[in-house]
Amino acid sequence: MSSSRRLTVHDLFNAVLDRGTFESWDEPIDISGHPEDYQASLRRAAERAGTDESVLTGSARVRGRRLAVIANEFSFLGGSIGAAAADRITRAVERATAEGLPLVASTSSSGTRMQEGTPAFVHMIRISRALVAHKAAGLPYLVHLRHPTTGGVLASWGSLGHITVAEPEALVAFLGPKVYELLEGTPFPPGVQVSENLVKHGVIDAVVPTQDLAEVLDRTLALLLDPATTSSRQERQVPPQQRRTPWESIEITRHGQRAGVRDLLRHGSDATVRLQGTDEGENDTAMMMAVARIDGMPCVLVGQDRTRQSPTTPMGPAALREARRGMHLANQLRLPLVSVIDTPGAELSPQAEQGAVAGEIARCIAEMSSLTVPSVSVLIGQGCGGGALALLPADRTIAAENAWLSPLPPEGASAIMYGDVEHAPLMVEQQQVSAFDLLADGTVSHLVAEPDGDTPEAFADAMAASIGARLRELLAG
Known part of the structure; x- marks a missing residue:
């Protein structure tokens, strides 16, 4: 798996987005309805991650081109998606569609949040529906899979992109290898759930180092959105x-x-x-x-x-x-x-x-x-x-x-x-x-x-x- 330090959402924004152009679309998260021990876990996660949830959304520019952004922060409870994070993602997709913006999602997640169980799990359907509407409007949806991306995130909005790229050596998997080993009593075969292998097998389109991602996004969106030029x-x-x-x-x-x-x-x-x-x-x-x-x-x-x-x-x-x-x-x-x-x-x-x-x-x-x-x-x-x-x-x-x-x-x-x-x-x-x-x-x-x-x-x-x-x-x- 990836041998380099895991990329945080702030690292990603600094490396890819035009400096000073990110505008948050996120409303404050209300955690008061959760049990006290879960509220304490959420506060500790926010302090550790430097984000108020496992997902940040907003608009930004890449090489001068405005787009909508959805990005995971793994250090917030493993980047897991609870109801609040799912609502945030869904609203961002719907706003991108309403504003006619291309959408880029960068995932780094262990999947749906176990602390919230099935109610959080079924939110993946709402996100997927919003993305279907976004694509039906003829708007690009590009996905960037970071290390690691597993579970329900990969099985929903992580796998619906028109074009999908991943970090080098990223773990990209439906079933996390640790879960597999606990369930089956044997390690998952190495090298299967790795981005380079998934390109080879036609699951994703390319492996893109972070330093090249802005250029790839710009070139791709230019092809998808810019008008024809003269012969x-x-x-x-x-x-x-x-x-x-x-x-x-x-x-x-x-x-x-x-x-x-x-x-x-x-x-x-x-x-x-x-x-x-x-x-x-x-x-x-x-x-x-x-x-x-x-x-x-x-x-x-x-x-x-x-x-x-x-x-x-x-x-x-x-x-x-x-x-x-x-x-x-x-x-x-x-x-x-x-x-x-x-x-x-x-x-x-x-x-x-x-x-x-x-x-x-x-x-x-x-x-x-x-x-x-x-x-x-x-x-x-x-x-x-x-x-x-x-x-x-x-x-x-x-x-x-x-x-x-x-x-x-x-x-x-x-x-x-x-x-x-x-x-x-x-x-x-x-x-x-x-x-x-x-x-x-x-x-x-x-x-x-x-x-x-x-x-x-x-x-x-x-x-x-x-x-x-x-x-x-x-x-x-």
């Missing part, structure tokens, strides 16, 4: 005619140095915040997800990373569930969605069948088809099978000149039709898989030329220009 890139002219055979194009897209979604984010995005996993315990590196600003246009991007797909590491159902998380985020945050297609195909295995790969393809298609925000899909390279179709439905579809889309790998289609793989070049002609065929039949609305001698940087720049142009068209109505 800084030049669209390429649509290629006048098909210069390569479909089979030649397929071979180009299979080349190891072929530009992909990573190049698009590296060279075509003005700012990027990477997200990890489904936030439900799955993380497939075949899918990338980010909040980005493509040629000045803020968006949520989900994209298939061809470099992470191979016969031994195919794109599984978890990757498609991760894409669906991106679709949900786009709708909730009212940002356009950009989906990038580049896959040799979804996973074909017993595990994928049991993981509902077909159902996940269907659900992606359904959700892409029913988005309430503008959407652009980008066929950047290989577009094979249902795994490609899952990210295709959009208001506009762009294809690179050499990109392609087919129901099966060409070799598989050849095997079905001819009993060999030698007829694959013929099959791609017959099945009309090329970007030019897709443009002719209306599947694709725009092509991006790929001149001889193209570089990943230039290709990504041109693709970003086309994405930005399509998003501007859609937003203009």
Whole structure:
């Protein structure tokens, strides 16, 4: 667990908030209704912690940007949440919603307060309801998990963020390891309930050192809230005619140095915040997800990373569930969605069948088809099978000149039709898989030329220009 001194709420405010900008929203706490011994415990906790409760709320500025803040103080009875603290949190969420402010919550808590029992426990529902309303208003909710965050806090407002980060080496757990050991008579396996492991498993998005938190908040909120900027890139002219055979194009897209979604984010995005996993315990590196600003246009991007797909590491159902998380985020945050297609195909295995790969393809298609925000899909390279179709439905579809889309790998289609793989070049002609065929039949609305001698940087720049142009068209109505 975290080897450094536990961060107090005052340490946090000094490190992250613009100096002198915090304005408290908290009313005095009345403890007179509690038993005398509990009142004495609360007074001692306040003296020790330097706070009147386990939670402070208010507004502040980070890099000049006003936001609402909710923050735990662990030294006040282990950061536990009683009725008064829960009321304070709920009122702060509701005020942030009413004032149209983004909300940042920083947790450090042992969960609900045992001294207050079930009445305090059920207050987690009120907090969660208020957060649902905040998010329904299209306002960002960002969560910062500090060491330790456990129990009912993690199981409610600590796990409802659009984006969630944590301190390095923080204990983040539903069941505290000491409680587990007392109940089970054996220590909890080490390394499981640690922030770095939770990123790896797609439970949270990133580990962020405290000294970097203000910059991450500022960059994230800029992407989520700031308006689009003017284009800084030049669209390429649509290629006048098909210069390569479909089979030649397929071979180009299979080349190891072929530009992909990573190049698009590296060279075509003005700012990027990477997200990890489904936030439900799955993380497939075949899918990338980010909040980005493509040629000045803020968006949520989900994209298939061809470099992470191979016969031994195919794109599984978890990757498609991760894409669906991106679709949900786009709708909730009212940002356009950009989906990038580049896959040799979804996973074909017993595990994928049991993981509902077909159902996940269907659900992606359904959700892409029913988005309430503008959407652009980008066929950047290989577009094979249902795994490609899952990210295709959009208001506009762009294809690179050499990109392609087919129901099966060409070799598989050849095997079905001819009993060999030698007829694959013929099959791609017959099945009309090329970007030019897709443009002719209306599947694709725009092509991006790929001149001889193209570089990943230039290709990504041109693709970003086309994405930005399509998003501007859609937003203009």
